[in-house]
Amino acid sequence: MAKNKSVAMDINGTPFSRSAMVAVLLIGTFAGVLMQTSLGTAIPTLMHDFDITLATAQQATTWFLLANGIMMPVSAYLSTRIPSKVLYIFAYLMLFAGMATTAFTPAHHDMWWMFLLGRILVAIAVGVTMPLMQVVMVNIFPAEERGAAMGINGIVIGLAPAIGPTLSGWILEKNHHFLGLTISDSWRTIFYLPMFVLALVIIASLFFIKNVIPNRKMKLDVPSLIISTLGFGIFLWSFTNVATDGWGDFKNVILPMIVGLLFIVLFVVRQLKLDEPFVDVKVFKNHQFALTTVSVMMAMMAMMGVEMMLPTYLQNVHTMSPLESGLTLLPGALMMGIMAPIAGSAYDKIGAKRLAxxxxSILAIGTVPFLFLTASTPAHFITALYAVRMFGIAMAMMPLTAMAMSVLPPAEAPHATAANNTARQVASAVVVALLSSVTQNVISNNEPAKALSKTNPLQYGADYLDASMKGFHVSFAIGLGFAIVGIVVAMFLKGGAIKAAGYSNHKPVDPQMKEAE
Incomplete structure (x- = not known):
């Protein structure tokens, strides 16, 4: 006999179209997450148009990461206190306002602050919508469909950041028109396209997004908010300084790293003492949740270990344009999008351990050949290897995320999501800083003397290329190391799909009742 499909209900017990709501959330959140990486290939253009240095232009990414990381712990309080429909519409409006602010910033170095303000608004909105979507998925899907739901969620988490550089590279190189209008600064179209989509999403949100997360009055613990903001903000800021200042810089790296850690420890201690914690860190007392969170961090760091360095390798060594390098990696990004829902559905049947x-293992095997890349390695070979890696990452990360959300009761879902996403954000910041600094250090230690560039330019070029390859190989080796650690940690996971009880925002369809969807 076929298993009855569930009908989603809001907190008032009214049936609604789960498919329509999920579609609106996916498209809206995708537009926001796309902003995280879409400016990577636009940095040179922004430097030229705003007449700013590389370090100043990189602030567009730095401030995004800081604001986004700070908001992750706050998401648990917001989703508990504010109705999900109101919270989503407000976040989407802020996202639109942020995109508009950056898109309409006058191209002058004195107005760069306005561009950064827009980036911060976007990051705050994404810091709300991305973890909130996971909490919503937990509440509107029954336990036996949780893996598939997290797989759909993985399309946003994995595909949007991966496709961002390719899309912006195409826009910068090909597209100077939008809705029949000629755009003088083509980088603005990077924001116009998502703004147009987001405007439609905001209208659809009024009709299709429902209140599905039980709310309760929860007093805002202001000291926790301040300590959390200072702790994660300063800690992440220290890592963003590593690439430019190096690990040995006490003022900009070591000192803020220590201060940030002290604030984070103070934050954790305070949460353990509060009756109503800002973020319930006790979720980490559940060993399976802690293990899955560590495993997700390893998958993220292993992914970044190659994903971050490959565009630089392709552009510097293979002399590709930003668009060409983006297209080379596009099949891997699409593989992530295809595999995410498939791997999530597989979790519902066999659990996370075997999939992880x-x-x-696929991730590790797919990374080994990167240790032997040369300046003459064919681009199609790199494309195939990258697709294999993204296949492995999707197979591991989506079931792990589903398991993390399933090992705890639904009341703790906001806190679990906040903790899981904060750990993911910290892992991303740490690995970016680690790989940038280590790679640059290896290149610096192996590059030829400047005098050789005058006496024997050809030899100098060959030696410098060799030094660059050594730096890339070390970076890829670190990525392989994270994959191996992920294998070890995954061995301690429980087998089979974890089915947490107590999810009430759905019920089996009555055979006599018309399907709500």
Missing amino acids: LTGF
Whole structure:
């Protein structure tokens, strides 16, 4: 006999179209997450148009990461206190306002602050919508469909950041028109396209987004908010300084790293003492949740270990344009999008342990050839290897995320999501800083003397290329190391799909009742 499909209900017990709501959330959140990486290929253009240095232009990414990381712990309080429909519409409006602010910033170095303000608004909105979507998925899907739901969620988490550089590269190189209008500064179209989509999403939100997360009055613990903001903000800021200042810089790296850690420890201690914690860190007392969170961090760091360095390798060594390098990696990004829902559905049947072990193993095997890349390695070979890696990452990360949300009761979902996403954000910041600094250090230690560039330019070029390859190889080796650690951690996970009880925002369809969807 076929298993009855569930009908989603809001907190008032009214049936609604789950498919329509999920579609609106996916498209809206995708537009926001796209902003995280879309400016990577636009940095040179922004430097020229605003007449700013590389370090100043990089602030567009730095401030995004800081604001986004700070908001992750806050998301648990917001989703508990504010109705999900109101919170989503407000976040989407802020996202639109942020995009508009950056898109309409006058191209002058004195107005760069306005551009950064827009980036911060976008990051705050994404810091709300991305973790909130996971909490919503937990509340509107029954336990036996949780893996598939997290797989759909993975399309946003994995595909949007991966496709961002390719899309912006295409816009910068090909597209100077939008809705029949000629755009003088083509980088503005990077924001116009998502703004147009987001405007439609905001209208659809009024009709299709429902209140599905039970709310309760919860007093805002202001000291926790301040300590959390200072702790994660200063800690992440220290890592963003590593690439330019190096690990040995006490003022900009070591000191803020220590201060940030002290604030984070103070934050954790305070949460353990509060009756109503700002973020319930006790979720980490559940060993399976802690293990899955560590595993997700390893998958993220292993992914970044190659994903961050490959565009630089392709552009510097293979002399590709930003668009060409983006297109070379596009099949891998699409592989992530295709595999995310498939891997999530597989979790519902066989659990996370076997999938994670298989995924991490494929990831490790797919990373080994990167240790032997040369300046003459064919681009199609790199494309195939990258697709294999993204296949492994999707197979590991989506089931792990589903398991993390399933090992705890639904009342703790906001806190679990906040903790899981904060850990993911911290892992991303740490690995970016680690790989940037280590790679640059290896290149610096192996590059030829400047005098050789005058006496024997050809030899100098060959030696410098060799030094660059050594730096890339070390970066890829670190990525392989994270994949191996992921295999080890995954061995301690429980087998089979974890089915947490107590999810009430759905019920089986009555055979006599018309399907709500």
